[in-house]
Amino acid sequence: MRWPGPDGFEADDDAARIDVDVVHGFLSTSYWASGVPRDVVARSIAGSLNLGVYDASGALVAFARMVTDQATFAWLADVFVLESHRGHGLGRFVVSTLLDHPELKGVRRILLATADAHELYRSYGFTETEPGRIMSIRRDPAELYTQS
Template sequence: MSNDTDDIDISTDRDKIDLAYCYGFIAESYWAGGRTRGEFDRSVEMSFPVGAYCDGRQVGFARVVSDQIAIAYVADVFVDPRYRRRGIAARMLETLHTHPELLRVKRWMLATNDMQPLYRLHGYEDLDDLMMMRVDEDAQRRDPLR
């Protein structure tokens, strides 16, 4: 596969998300083993999701849990192994960081056992071996949501 992502569509349209496909991946992950399909569906419903698609098929997913002002927690980030190393996770992160309803969020948190180098490229700093945080100092200067 090429390294470009011209053929990858990144979308925050929750109706496009293939919940069965995403749950299949999440259920096998180190971070969400034991989560039921109902719990996964509810977690997506209560979040700001983003998907990556190629030729109409889902190839990546991420979501953010947030109060839309003080804190955002990035969760369940994955890219199909056949599509990795093409910048897809980075594009999904950027889409979430610039989501119109999340522009006022100052502190972004996440937990990862293995992807610290990717997140550091996007402004996250290690808090410990698992937790990372990104502080958006410009968040409070942006127009309020209400």
């Protein structure tokens, strides 16, 4: 499915259109996925509902993915806009379009993690989760990525 965006940009949820090299290039230097191997990025895309944002030439310039069962739960992850394309409202475009995706209608819990964009996500209705309810297991990516 495609959505028109600001300034001639377009969003598309076709996973086959995602340029894995662009996504890997960004994520492997991000604070949340530093050093992530390309094959891990490719598998994460294959197992998610993805949204790419493309410029007029068809190049991927922004991305987000939702890890979801498409019924009750979703996790918003790997949201980014390439630095060269910031200032066009593409961060808001990719997030709002993905949150409104038809395959997510009825999902009752959407989570995310962020170190630096709390105000952006609050504008969509996200709140910080109350302590004592949500638990997680955090594994060291350095150890995981070196295992075969």
